[in-house]
Amino acid sequence: MSDPTRIQIPAEIRNESIRTFVEEWGGVTEPDRIELVSATDDARLLGEALTAGELLPAGEGRYYARSHPKDTARSEERTVVATSDPADRGRYNNWQSASEVKPVITERMRGASRGKTMYVVPYLMAPTGTPLAAYAAGVELTDDRTVVLQMIRMARVGLEHFDGLTDPDFFVRGVQVTGDPDSLRHGTPEDARLFATIADERTILHYGSAYGGNALLGKIAHGLRQASYDGYTSGRFLAEQFLLLGIRDLETGDSYHVCGGFPSASGKTNLAMTLPPDALGERYRVDFYGDDIAWMWVDDAGRLRAINPENGAFGVAKDTNEGTNPTAMAAIAEGSGTIFTNTAYNHLTGEVWWEGLTPEPPAALDGWLDWTGTPIADRGPDQQGAPWAHPNSRFTIPLERIPNLAADAADPAGVVIDAIIFGGRTRDREPLIRAIDDLAAGVYDGLTLGAEATFAAEGVDGQLRYDPMSMRPFFSYSEGRYAQHWLTLLGQLAELPVFAHVNWFQRDPEDGHYLWPGYRENLRALNWLMRYRAGDAHGQPTPVGVIPTAEELDLAGLDITAEDLDRLLRIETKRWIEEAQHRQEHLQGLPDVPREIWDAHQSLSAALTAQ
Ligand code: GTP
Ligand code: MN
Ligand code: MN
DSSP states (O other): OOOTTTOOOOTTOOOHHHHHHHHHHHHHHOOSEEEEOOGGGHHHHHHHHHHHTSSEEOSTTOEEEOOOTTOOSBOSTTEEEEESOGGGOOSSSOEEEHHHHHHHHHHHHTTTTTTSEEEEEEEESSOTTOTTGGGTEEEEEESOHHHHHHHHHHSEESGGGGTTOSOTTOOEEEEEEOOOGGGSOTTSTTOOOEEEEEGGGTEEEEESOOSHHHHOTIIIIIIIIIHHHHHHHHTSOEEESOEEEEEEETTTOOEEEEEEEOOTTSSHHHHHTOOOOGGGTTTEEEEEEESSOEEEEEOTTSOEEEEOOOSEEEEEOTTOSTTTOHHHHHHTSTTSOOEEESSEEETTTOOEEOBTTBSSOOSOOTTEEOTTSOBGGGOOGGGTTSOSSOTTOEEEEEGGGOTTBOTTTTOTTOEEOOEEEEEOOOSSSOOSEEEEOOHHHHHHHHHTOEEEOOTTBSSOTTOEEEOGGGOGGGOOSOHHHHHHHHHHHHTTOSSOOEEEEEOSOOBOTTTOOBSSOOGGGGHHHHHHHHHHHTTSOOOEEETTEEEOOTTTSOOTTOOOOHHHHHHHTOOOHHHHHHHHHHHHHHHHTSTTOOHHHHHHHHHHHHHHHTO
């Protein structure tokens, strides 16, 4: 039993399993007080955070937060998946034995919340009533009020969400402890941060960060790592770093649903928020379902269905403006409740700014602070070229603020998937879009997704690396078994969605400009894919899939040179043969790769050399 003089568990928590969990970790981290929260506490917590200076006002109903300058992105190095079965070790999941990790992290957390409040955040990562609701319940314990406010925007928060559960004792147990950022020794061999998902115990222990995916445990740690493990061990579903959108053709009344994986900071949020280009705006609508995570299962009729487990969006600020993403601009407008993190901030006017919001930064420097809080006017000569906003600065908004949110976004039955796309930042080789009709070839394409690293994780921006299925930082078990799970589950489908690989980021080899204008124009590529699937477009077959002809793409009102278009719609065989060689090495480095995937690789390689 607890020592009541030391730790008071809120009486409103009547679920014994939650009480025991809170008691256990409260005993370790030793907060001064424990508080249960729900979404209805938002206004009060905002007020407290403003008073405490944790948040600053950023216009009517908008808020600004600055993270510790060393705590600005996910740390893949410090993130581990632990289980008691070494067979779960993958190429990328930093597998460790649970019996070794747990005591280490528990020691780091000991007494680390002294003087602070521990917030108990019960949540559901799913629309209420979905067939996967059993896997969606979680309780995050956090010692950071801003984390609570972000969780309220990103998940369905409150104990009432446990009411409909068949087993209210089956929930993910998450503990986030911030620690003292100044003594964590970020990036040194003694780095004390440790972010562990103990997947076979459904327990997430994160020490040393209050930022983004490191700290909002419902999102990545539960919604991706834990859920993909649960999906595999139950044999029932997939959990992917996928966007989820609908395309409606107002003329024909047809609608399609597309999901897909692009690595972090590669355009998922932007694509899900696409406003059709003016020339197509009369005819098409893009409906937002999700921008970062999809859970998918096979329904009784043999169709692939998907939901977005999240309730909000955590979007990249950089380059968001009225031209690139008017939908996001409307979503973050005054009165939206948006929390901006690590943008530049004007402490006199409450304005925020980031690179790309306007072509030039504000001319009058009065009151402007860069993302670290340094007055722009005081920055030394060595700082002149440095960005005002951190490149991974973000906005957090509830889904309900997104203007193109689908009317049925919270339908517990989800939507039927027509197409699965993969893509990333690839400066050459990858055409605008190539369609793939075969299951193994589609899964192989996802497994060999190569893209440039981005600032969303610590590491080298721009370096090419493989990011299988856009899940590299989120795998919880071996990549080969993961591929097998995809083949097995989708092998049950009565009708397979079409696969496709897209690339909005091909560059001119000479001057480096983007060949494709991107953003709102990306709908043109997806429209072609939908016509291809319907049999109304045929494209040109290549060894790596079917590519649209220039005539088949709807280019009305598009400003693009014939030369750039030509480059976007062809493949360079020589470059692809080199790539096939790299893929061979990449696949050899993954454990347990299924034979079907190797077969898909061999036939692609053979088709290329037969060219
Ligand atoms: P996470 O939220 O980190 O998983 O990333 P994401 O995939 O949602 O990426 P997001 O849509 O936020 O885009 C990241 C960056 O890519 C932003 O700076 C965008 O402005 C830029 N971007 C998105 N779409 C396009 C595009 O079609 N073309 C170009 N050139 N840039 C794009
Ligand atoms: Mn993401
Ligand atoms: Mn995103």
